[in-house]
Amino acid sequence: xxxxxxxxxxxxxxxxxxxxxxxxxxxxxxxxxxxxxxxxxxxxxxxxxxxxxxxxxxxxxxxxxxxxxxxxxxxxxxxxxxxxxxxxxxxxxxxxxxxxxxxxxxxxxxxxxxxxxxxxxxxxxxxxxxxxxxxxxxxxxxxxxxxxxxxxxxxxxxxxxxxxxxxxxxxxxxxxxxxxxxxxxxxxxxxxxxxxxxxxxxxxxxxxxxxxxxxxxxxxxxxxxxxxxxxxxxxxxxxxxxxxxxxxxxxxxxxxxxxxxxxxxxxxxxxxxxxxxxxxxxxxxxxxxxxxxxxxxxxxxxxxx
Amino acid sequence: xxxxxxxxxxxxxxxxxxxxxxxxxxxxxxxxxxxxxxxxxxxxxxxxxxxxxxxxxxxxxxxxxxxxxxxxxxxxxxxxxxxxxxxxxxxxxxxxxxxxxxxxxxxxxxxxxxxxxxxxxxxxxxxxxxxxxxxxxxxxxxxxxxxxxxxxxxxxxxxxxxxxxxxxxxxxxxxxxxxxxxxxxxxxxxxxxxxxxxxxxxxxxxxxxxxxxxxxxxxxxxxxxxxxxxxxxxxxxxxxxxxxxxxxxxxxxxxxxxxxxxxxxxxxxxxxxxxxxxxxxxxxxxxxxxxxxxxxxxxxxxxxxxxxxxxxxxxxxxxxxxxxxxxxxxxxxxxxxxxxxxxxxxxxxxxxxxxxxxxxxxxxxxxxxxxxxxxxxxxxxxxxxxxxxxxxxxxxxxxxxxxxxxxx
Numbered sequence: 001x002x003x004x005x006x007x008x009x010x011x012x013x014x015x016x017x018x019x020x021x022x023x024x025x026x027x028x029x030x031x032x033x034x035x036x037x038x039x040x041x042x043x044x045x046x047x048x049x050x051x052x053x054x055x056x057x058x059x060x061x062x063x064x065x066x067x068x069x070x071x072x073x074x075x076x077x078x079x080x081x082x083x084x085x086x087x088x089x090x091x092x093x094x095x096x097x098x099x100x101x102x103x104x105x106x107x108x109x110x111x112x113x114x115x116x117x118x119x120x121x122x123x124x125x126x127x128x129x130x131x132x133x134x135x136x137x138x139x140x141x142x143x144x145x146x147x148x149x150x151x152x153x154x155x156x157x158x159x160x161x162x163x164x165x166x167x168x169x170x171x172x173x174x175x176x177x178x179x180x181x182x183x184x185x186x187x188x189x190x191x192x193x194x195x196x197x198x199x200x201x202x203x204x205x206x207x208x209x210x211x212x213x214x215x216x217x218x219x220x221x222x223x224x225x226x227x228x229x230x231x232x233x234x235x236x237x238x239x240x241x242x243x244x245x246x247x248x249x250x251x252x253x254x255x256x257x258x259x260x261x262x263x264x265x266x267x268x269x270x271x272x273x274x275x276x277x278x279x280x281x282x283x284x285x286x287x288x289x290x291x292x293x294x295x296x297x298x299x300x301x302x303x304x305x
Numbered sequence: 306x307x308x309x310x311x312x313x314x315x316x317x318x319x320x321x322x323x324x325x326x327x328x329x330x331x332x333x334x335x336x337x338x339x340x341x342x343x344x345x346x347x348x349x350x351x352x353x354x355x356x357x358x359x360x361x362x363x364x365x366x367x368x369x370x371x372x373x374x375x376x377x378x379x380x381x382x383x384x385x386x387x388x389x390x391x392x393x394x395x396x397x398x399x400x401x402x403x404x405x406x407x408x409x410x411x412x413x414x415x416x417x418x419x420x421x422x423x424x425x426x427x428x429x430x431x432x433x434x435x436x437x438x439x440x441x442x443x444x445x446x447x448x449x450x451x452x453x454x455x456x457x458x459x460x461x462x463x464x465x466x467x468x469x470x471x472x473x474x475x476x477x478x479x480x481x482x483x484x485x486x487x488x489x490x491x492x493x494x495x496x497x498x499x500x501x502x503x504x505x506x507x508x509x510x511x512x513x514x515x516x517x518x519x520x521x522x523x524x525x526x527x528x529x530x531x532x533x534x535x536x537x538x539x540x541x542x543x544x545x546x547x548x549x550x551x552x553x554x555x556x557x558x559x560x561x562x563x564x565x566x567x568x569x570x571x572x573x574x575x576x577x578x579x580x581x582x583x584x585x586x587x588x589x590x591x592x593x594x595x596x597x598x599x600x601x602x603x604x605x606x607x608x609x610x611x612x613x614x615x616x617x618x619x620x621x622x623x624x625x626x627x628x629x630x631x632x633x634x635x636x637x638x639x640x641x642x643x644x645x646x647x648x649x650x651x652x653x654x655x656x657x658x659x660x661x662x663x664x665x666x667x668x669x670x671x672x673x674x675x676x677x678x679x680x681x682x683x684x685x686x687x688x689x690x691x692x693x694x695x696x697x698x699x700x701x702x703x704x705x706x707x708x709x710x711x712x713x
Contacts, residue, residue: 056565057580061563066444068416068466073421073425073502074425074428076502076505076506077422077425077426077429077502078425078429080501080502080505081429084348085347085348085349085505085508086348086350086508086509088505088509089509090506090509090510090511090569093505093506093507093509093510094510094568094569094697096506097414097468097697097698098414098415098416098466098468099414099466099468099696099697099698100568100698102467102563102698102700103697103698103699103700104568106563106564106565106699107565107566107567107568107699110565111563111565112564112565112580113562113563114561114562114563115467115561115563115699115700116465116467116474116561116700117465117466117467118463118464118465118466119416119444119445119464119465119466120413120416120444120445120446120447120448120449120462120464120466121444121445121446121462121464123446124464127463127464131463134481134482134485134487135481137485138481138484138485140481155425155428155440156440158428158432158435158437159424159428159435159437159440160437161437162435162436162437195461195462195463
């Protein structure tokens with residue numbers, strides 16, 4: 001059975017020593033005024049596609065992010081209040097468009113196939129991976145470039161800081177981009193995915209949602225070869241959860257970052273200490289690391305905090 | 306491969322709600338922009354847009370939800386809530402905790418920016434007083450969780466943002482997913498609303514008209530922004546038949562491409578949109594001559610329309626490209642951004658169901674650089690329609706649908 005092979009992987013974050021991003025760019029023309037996130041995405045994507053032999057028309061681009069370019073939006077809006085609205089810079093607006101990173105990647109690398117951006121939840125990276133997997137398996141493309149972004153801008157930090165209150169100091173925001181390539185491969189596992197919004201405010205609703213997802217996942221996995229790892233990405237917004245399960249079996253990574261998110265997993269899995277780790281999946285970047293570690297090195301990642 | 310059919314749909318724009326409010330307007334070219342009332346336009350070049358009737362929207366929503374619930378929702382969330390609820394109802398799907406989450410492939414370019422703008426404005430004045438919920442809950446994920454809660458229906462959300470091709474991309478992704486057996490049922494569409502941010506952004510680019518939105522015409526000067534939300538219920542033919550659903554149309558092909566040309570300008574030769582058209586035709590296993598009508602992206606900007614016209618001739622071939630009836634419906638409802646592809650897909654399905662080609666409102670004098678067969682009056686009986694979207698940054702999508710005819 002045809003499955004999906006993942007790799008190579010490249011991660012570039014604000015914690016990296018390389019602070020001269022311009023020096024690493026494959027082409028500077030279109031990115032002179034690009035955001036650091038756009039530049040990191042293009043550098044990471046270029047690195048993983050460097051040896052790809054596929055036709056540029058047959059490589060799909062799948063970008064994942066949680067919030068889009070919040071920092072650039074803030075800058076554009078601020079500029080509109082500082083001076084006359086008709087004098088705002090259009091360059092600030094274009095860099096705030098939600099799919100701008102996908103544009104930069106396709107433009108700089110000359111990719112003319114499918115180009116899609118997934119947004120809105122911490123599980124966006126899972127959605128991008130599964131879309132890429134679907135397109136590979138139905139032969140719409142021959143290779144998929146998945147890029148996950150962590151914006152880490154001041155505006156987002158301020159908002160989450162105010163939301164988390166005293167706990168804000170325990171959360172580390174990492175701006176960065178992770179990129180990897182997916183291809184069809186006969187000896188690789190199939191990716192299995194189930195997802196749902198939990199729509200009830202109570203703890204029982206959250207547990208029921210995780211249980212139904214786990215059951216859906218198990219049903220879809222039936223008949224497939226035992227997988228190397230499972231990744232569970234878990235998103236919540238106040239009293240409402242948004243939960244995903246992807247990829248198959250004996251290690252489970254809970255991605256969500258606090259006891260509220262982890263609680264249903266603890267309830268459902270007998271040995272959460274052994275099977276689940278907390279991995280703050282900020283905008284997909286850490287989630288991608290978890291997938292890379294789990295699939296290619298058989299390692300479940302340690303919690304980042 | 307599974308055949309993919311549409312079994313429910315609904316949509317809202319500045320013209321109103323669903324087929325009933327839109328048919329006469331589309332047939333007779335009635336509609337267009339009005340002065341913006343949602344925010345101050347002092348100092349703006351363009352001061353008109355296609356705002357929905359918020360009072361009518363609230364009245365419709367108030368039949369199901371309390372004022373206390375509705376007060377918490379921004380215009381964008383209200384638009385998609387109504388379209389989603391009404392589409393699900395029109396398909397005869399059961400509401401309330403089905404056995405499996407309902408896949409919801411929705412597109413938006415601004416998510417809940419109507420609320421987020423309040424946070425940005427507060428944050429500018431005093432960051433400590435800005436209420437974070439306005440930003441954090443503006444995410445599409447939060448919006449979909451809210452929708453799932455209000456509909457008491459678990460959703461499996463997949464949120465896409467592909468600039469102005471977003472609405473068509475989300476329908477195309479669900480189409481592929483059902484066609485290749487990954488899912489048997491789902492909803493897909495798009496939503497966006499007029500905000501100060503997005504209006505000013507396009508104004509700064511010089512893309513908004515201060516006059517008339519006149520796609521493919523000589524002297525065209527841009528578009529106006531409109532509110533919109535549209536949702537289709539799509540399922541495999543097998544699934545639709547198994548539950549006895551009324552089939553409205555069949556989606557037969559989808560293609561997409563990237564221009565890879567420029568950050569803001571489309572490829573002037575239209576090579577990107579031509580590739581998407583050819584891929585959609587290949588996906589539908591159809592010759593270009595089978596297309597009876599194209600709902601063009603047709604924004605009315607000089608660059609977009611020129612590229613789209615050349616792309617149409619390139620993608621369909623010069624003979625078919627010049628001959629096939631084509632129109633843009635943006636002069637009536639404006640550019641609804643992330644909703645555009647989905648709203649215009651609903652117009653295509655209206656044309657298939659009610660048997661007419663939507664004429665282009667107010668068309669006077671064609672641009673010789675756009676040698677297309679612009680529809681001028683509502684006649685014809687289209688059987689196969691093509692819907693094209695060209696997104697900012699070079700993301701293109703093309704859908705092909707056909708009238709449903711039961712074959713023994």
